[in-house]
Amino acid sequence: xxxxxxxxxxxxxxxxxxxxxxxxxxxxxxxxxxxxSVEMMLNSANLAFVAFARHLGDLDGQVLTFFVITVAAAEVxxxxxxxxxxxxxxxxxxxxxxxxxxx
Amino acid sequence: MExxxxxxxxxxxxxxxxxxxxxxxxxxxEFFIPETRKGWYTWLSLVGIVLAFAxxxxxxxxxxxxxxxxxxxxxxxxxxxxxxxxxxxxITGALTILLAISYLRRTGLDRAEFYMLLLFSxxxxxxxxxxxxxxxxxxxxxILSIPLYIMAGLAWPRGESExxxxxxxxxxxxxxxxxxxxxxxxxxxxxxxxxxxxxxxIANGGALGLAGAAFLLVGLGFKVAAAPxxxxxxxxxxxxxxxxxxxxxxxxxxxxxxxxxxxxxAALPEIGDTWVTAVAVLSALTLIIGNxxxxxxxxxxxxxxxxxxxxxxxxxxxxxxxxxxxxGLSAALFYMFAYLFTTLGAFxxxxxxxxxxxxxxxxxxxKGLARRHPLLALVMAYFMLSLTGVPPTGGFSGKFYLFRAAxxxxxxxxxxxxxxxxxxxxxVISGYYYLRLVYLxxxxxxxxxxxxxxxxxxVTAVAVTVAFTLLLGFMPGTWFxxxxxxxxxxxxxxxxx
Numbered sequence: 001x002x003x004x005x006x007x008x009x010x011x012x013x014x015x016x017x018x019x020x021x022x023x024x025x026x027x028x029x030x031x032x033x034x035x036x037s038v039e040m041m042l043n044s045a046n047l048a049f050v051a052f053a054r055h056l057g058d059l060d061g062q063v064l065t066f067f068v069i070t071v072a073a074a075e076v077x078x079x080x081x082x083x084x085x086x087x088x089x090x091x092x093x094x095x096x097x098x099x100x101x102x103x
Numbered sequence: 104m105e106x107x108x109x110x111x112x113x114x115x116x117x118x119x120x121x122x123x124x125x126x127x128x129x130x131x132x133e134f135f136i137p138e139t140r141k142g143w144y145t146w147l148s149l150v151g152i153v154l155a156f157a158x159x160x161x162x163x164x165x166x167x168x169x170x171x172x173x174x175x176x177x178x179x180x181x182x183x184x185x186x187x188x189x190x191x192x193x194i195t196g197a198l199t200i201l202l203a204i205s206y207l208r209r210t211g212l213d214r215a216e217f218y219m220l221l222l223f224s225x226x227x228x229x230x231x232x233x234x235x236x237x238x239x240x241x242x243x244x245x246i247l248s249i250p251l252y253i254m255a256g257l258a259w260p261r262g263e264s265e266x267x268x269x270x271x272x273x274x275x276x277x278x279x280x281x282x283x284x285x286x287x288x289x290x291x292x293x294x295x296x297x298x299x300x301x302x303x304x305i306a307n308g309g310a311l312g313l314a315g316a317a318f319l320l321v322g323l324g325f326k327v328a329a330a331p332x333x334x335x336x337x338x339x340x341x342x343x344x345x346x347x348x349x350x351x352x353x354x355x356x357x358x359x360x361x362x363x364x365x366x367x368x369a370a371l372p373e374i375g376d377t378w379v380t381a382v383a384v385l386s387a388l389t390l391i392i393g394n395x396x397x398x399x400x401x402x403x404x405x406x407x408x409x410x411x412x413x414x415x416x417x418x419x420x421x422x423x424x425x426x427x428x429x430x431g432l433s434a435a436l437f438y439m440f441a442y443l444f445t446t447l448g449a450f451x452x453x454x455x456x457x458x459x460x461x462x463x464x465x466x467x468x469x470k471g472l473a474r475r476h477p478l479l480a481l482v483m484a485y486f487m488l489s490l491t492g493v494p495p496t497g498g499f500s501g502k503f504y505l506f507r508a509a510x511x512x513x514x515x516x517x518x519x520x521x522x523x524x525x526x527x528x529x530x531v532i533s534g535y536y537y538l539r540l541v542y543l544x545x546x547x548x549x550x551x552x553x554x555x556x557x558x559x560x561x562v563t564a565v566a567v568t569v570a571f572t573l574l575l576g577f578m579p580g581t582w583f584x585x586x587x588x589x590x591x592x593x594x595x596x597x598x599x600x
Contacts, residue, residue: 018280031273052287052294060290061290067238068241078272082268101267
């Protein structure tokens, strides 16, 4: 019984990771942590892709992961640059400090 | 096992490739062109867009797909729908560049990055309309968005611009995360990412597929700024340099709808009424929130931001109607076409006024404009009438077509008359804040003497936007026929690959 890890477990884990990520985005105030949470959401999708690909016996899902990883890397490049720029002006990366614009 | 190369016809992608290559060329040339010759970037990017435009125009009427895996559906489609949207995006790009010349020069942002990022983002938008596979939609969405995040922050170290970029980036990445998780779930439910198969699978499938479809809708809802996913819009629009705001309020929104409509279309034969109701409810919410909150705004860019949220709501009426009316989809295309000219024109006037008074304009800064700059005020008043939907303007024709489509759809499917009612009432409400600006310009006294600089490029761009808003107001039929052509595939209403 313990040796069979079915697709359900992978999907459940991926949904759990996604939820943790989404909660992190909504609840944390530090831009880096929010950003890490977004990455966790993307990786939960990757886990789901790979698990489904294995389950369906179809290679597409494995390939899709690479696209997601590539896009995540591009986002990291832009995101970290923005965070560094903001840190230079404000000496803080808390999004509570981002309050020039009302709303 | 033998490896079979999928059929690839790069000629179909040529407009996108031209735009991408021009962007890359500007990136390279930046090292060789001296600081004093910055005008070159402008002309080079314009040439690229004009070439792509000519190439796209010759493709009108083609119905082909490429990147077809063995035994699968093509990942890229080039039909009239994609061609029409490509023309919309290229016009947006060209007008933005014309408006950008004097704006960038006086704000000190005249750098190669602007043109390069604009072209890359443009290529992403064009792919959005052509994508027939969820993973390509995702890639196109990112190619569209990532340059826009940087463009919003182009005016660093100005605090507002940095803040706008950061907020746009965090929420944009968040929505991409939701979207990609939606793709993962639908892939699990259907075993494919090609749109036609995915949607057939969802229609027959269980909870997993439906959850995936909901995630996809939320992800795209963020991009088109539909309520309740619109929170980022006012801040981002206000803080970004005005030229970037103008570009994203048209490009990013139409891009989001390009993909949403394609997904919806492919689903048409299968989905039944579930999605119609979901989209209709989102649309009603967007209309009410956008129009009501816009009343309380005193900053012109924030007002236009809420106005753009409201217009997303109107387009979604047409999306909901397209399930049961054959005019729904063309009404959406027509509305976006009219929206492009009106919005870019309005932002052009905002930029002209900013030139005189600086960034961060309030509505009160338009007091008495009519006396000092009669022409400027007249043009702005005309665009405000078009945004409200008063005839004879492009905005009026757009609303007329989409309400008619929604009424038609009601007789064949779920009732949308309540949505039309909300649409009409909120249009009246929107009259309050649009016409208040007209009132301020014409009926009140302002102060301050103004220097005026009329850059020929800006004048050309404004003339084009006014001409098309007039044209769409007086001769909507001709253009509506074009949009009806745009949604046909082999003489029948487009329904997926």
